[in-house]
Structures are given as C-alpha cells and as structure tokens.
Amino acid sequence: MEDSRRRFLKLAGVSALGLTTRPVLNAFASGGGDENAHGVEVKKGQDALKAKQWAMVIDTREFESAEDLEPIIEACDKIHNIPKFENKNHEIKWIWEEHFHNAFPNQTQRFLDERIEHLPFLVMCNHCENPPCCRACPTQATFKRKSDGIVLMDFHRCIGCRFCMAACPYGSRSFNFRDPRPFIEEVSKSFPTRMKGVVEKCNFCAERLAVGEMPACVEASNGAIAFGDLHDPESEIRELLRTHYTIRRKQNLGTEPSVYYIV
Amino acid sequence: MSEKKWIIAGVVIFVTVVAFPFWFNLGKAAPAPELELTEKAKELNHGKCVMPTDYMQSEHMQLLDLWRHSVVRNAKRTFVNSSGQEFNMSLSNTCLECHSNKAAFCDRCHDYASVRPYCWDCHIDTPKETE
Numbered sequence: 001m002e003d004s005r006r007r008f009l010k011l012a013g014v015s016a017l018g019l020t021t022r023p024v025l026n027a028f029a030s031g032g033g034d035e036n037a038h039g040v041e042v043k044k045g046q047d048a049l050k051a052k053q054w055a056m057v058i059d060t061r062e063f064e065s066a067e068d069l070e071p072i073i074e075a076c077d078k079i080h081n082i083p084k085f086e087n088k089n090h091e092i093k094w095i096w097e098e099h100f101h102n103a104f105p106n107q108t109q110r111f112l113d114e115r116i117e118h119l120p121f122l123v124m125c126n127h128c129e130n131p132p133c134c135r136a137c138p139t140q141a142t143f144k145r146k147s148d149g150i151v152l153m154d155f156h157r158c159i160g161c162r163f164c165m166a167a168c169p170y171g172s173r174s175f176n177f178r179d180p181r182p183f184i185e186e187v188s189k190s191f192p193t194r195m196k197g198v199v200e201k202c203n204f205c206a207e208r209l210a211v212g213e214m215p216a217c218v219e220a221s222n223g224a225i226a227f228g229d230l231h232d233p234e235s236e237i238r239e240l241l242r243t244h245y246t247i248r249r250k251q252n253l254g255t256e257p258s259v260y261y262i263v
Numbered sequence: 264m265s266e267k268k269w270i271i272a273g274v275v276i277f278v279t280v281v282a283f284p285f286w287f288n289l290g291k292a293a294p295a296p297e298l299e300l301t302e303k304a305k306e307l308n309h310g311k312c313v314m315p316t317d318y319m320q321s322e323h324m325q326l327l328d329l330w331r332h333s334v335v336r337n338a339k340r341t342f343v344n345s346s347g348q349e350f351n352m353s354l355s356n357t358c359l360e361c362h363s364n365k366a367a368f369c370d371r372c373h374d375y376a377s378v379r380p381y382c383w384d385c386h387i388d389t390p391k392e393t394e
Contacts, residue, residue, distance in 0.1 A: 042329070043341050044338060044339050045351075048340075147338055148363075154386060156335070172354055189355065190356065194385055195381070
C-alpha cells in the first residue's frame, strides 16, 4: 500500500502543478497590446456612422443598361485601389454586374420579364448576417464585426488558403494571384493596396463609414442605392423594405444576405 | 595521458571555428544609423510624436500593432495619447505625414537591425509626395 500512496502523492503534486499553468499562460498571452499601460485610449471618431447591421437596398428600376452601373463600379474601384487584370482568372471584383439568372438562380422563371432578363444587376459581398466565409476562415482573418455587422477582411491575418472563397455562395471574394500594385491604374493614397496571396472583397466602405461618409457606390448611384441600419425600424432602408417587394440572392441558403433588390 | 595534447589542440580548433563569426567581425560593427527627421516632423506637434521619443524608438511596433487591431477589428480609429491629443490611426496618412522620408527614417534603422517589416507591401509609403 505504501507504493500506491507514493504514487497518489506524486500524481496529486503533478496535478496541482498543472492547475497553475493556466494563469501563467494567460499572463503570458495577455502581454502586449495593453493600451491602458501608458495612459492612452482608442475610440471611435466623432463623425462615425453607427448601425447594428448595415444593409443596402438597390432599386434596379433606376438602371437600364451596363452604362448606368459603370460609374458606380468605377467609384469603388478607384478609391479601393482595385487592379485591372486582362486575364479573367486573376480578376479582382468588389462590386460588379451579373445577369439575373446568374445572380438569382433560384428565382429565375421559365418566361422572364424582358426588362429583367436583359438588365445587368449590381452584385457584391452581401455582408450576410450568418456568413459562411467567417466560419470557414482558419485564422479569423475574415470576421463579422459585432459593432456594425460588416463582414470584414483583416489582410494582416489572411494566409491565402481560400477556404472563404469556397464557402461564399455568391462568389464575392477574389484572390490576389499576382502582386496587384503594377495593375492599379491610379493609386489612391487614402486606402492601402493588397499584396499577393490574400483574399479581398467589398468592405461596405467601412473606412468611409468611420468618418461619416456613405459608401462610394451609394454616393455614385444618384439615389438608386439606399444604405442604412437594418435593425432600426425607422431607417430609410426599412421604410423602403416596408413599401416595396424586394428579393435577395440565394435566400434559401439561410445566410441572410443584407443586400436587397427592388425589381 | 598521451592524448592530452591532441584533446587540447582539438578543443582549441573547435572553439576557434565555433567562435569564427565573433572574432572575424570583431571591431567591424557598423555604426548605429543616424535617423533624419523631416522639417515637418520637427515642427508639427512641437516636434513630439504621438508618444514620447524613447517609447516610439523601442515600442513603435507594439503601438502599430495596437493601431491595426483597433482600426481593422474594432472600428476605433482615433488614438488619444497620454496628454489628451487625438490622432487618426493611419500608418500612411498619420505616421508618414511627418516622417515622409521613409528611406532615411524607417529603412535605415530596419536595415541596421536586419528586420524586414512587410508593411509596405500594402501600405503606400509616399502618401503626400505624389499628391
């Protein structure tokens, strides 16, 4: 019996030691990034626009042809330093146009309204309320921001595994197969470019919302695109959703996209 | 004991070879780089950076890490330093607004310390010069 008591004491000792590892590891893990240590503080800018879930309503009745969409796409491409590649395989898309039957494969009728059939639809990241890309990301480089519901990319963390591209049912994500810098026509100084090997997509102009500006596409659309808080019943977009019949892309997948279309 | 001289000779050769980088480079250390401040960096904010100079010299990477985390992930873009001044947390538009001489300010020291930060793969390093 002496032997087993000895073993018991040994085990108890090792277990007690094991219990102390967690606080020690936590102490190491919390090192750095402590902004309060030097009496400094980070906060939101005073002009920042706030919402629980940003959402967009696109009134497609305002558009007739691809020419109407061009300035909107151009505005986005310009401020976000989006490169233009000749090779379609390398293409980087944040906001682009799509045929109805490609954008809304589940809503396509056998005999489609002629206007809808030929109308190009503006598509982009839907900033889903239940985003499959964020669940696929192994590094949390893409994440749904709790403060405003935007699905964002943290390019610092992206390892380029492209799981998010496979997970996104809307094809909203593009991979930088090449260094994009030489292919940017005019570099905008206010927004960083990307590097080879990261995935990118529309960010609902988070950087503009932070300084009190509406997204670039909304501004360029002459009122055809409305933008606001989906969770605020008094917001402009909720009013539009109350008074118009709207559709969303691939609703049956349960991702709850935040981009609505008035058709 | 007849092997004693061989052992000593072997140890001496071994130590000499292992210590090669130390004795070979003895006295050849490159002088510490001298950083150039732009006129703007000397004037703006009374020549003070967002934090005290010694803090910036040793901890600017931690500060930048805090900034990028705060801006990208928490949507908080305003930095308030210990004396209550507010700054927009932006590498290209705040840091480089004063320190627009990246080659003589950032690179010189990074080269000396042999660190290669990949900030500039994405962040634009001459925000004001070409505007």
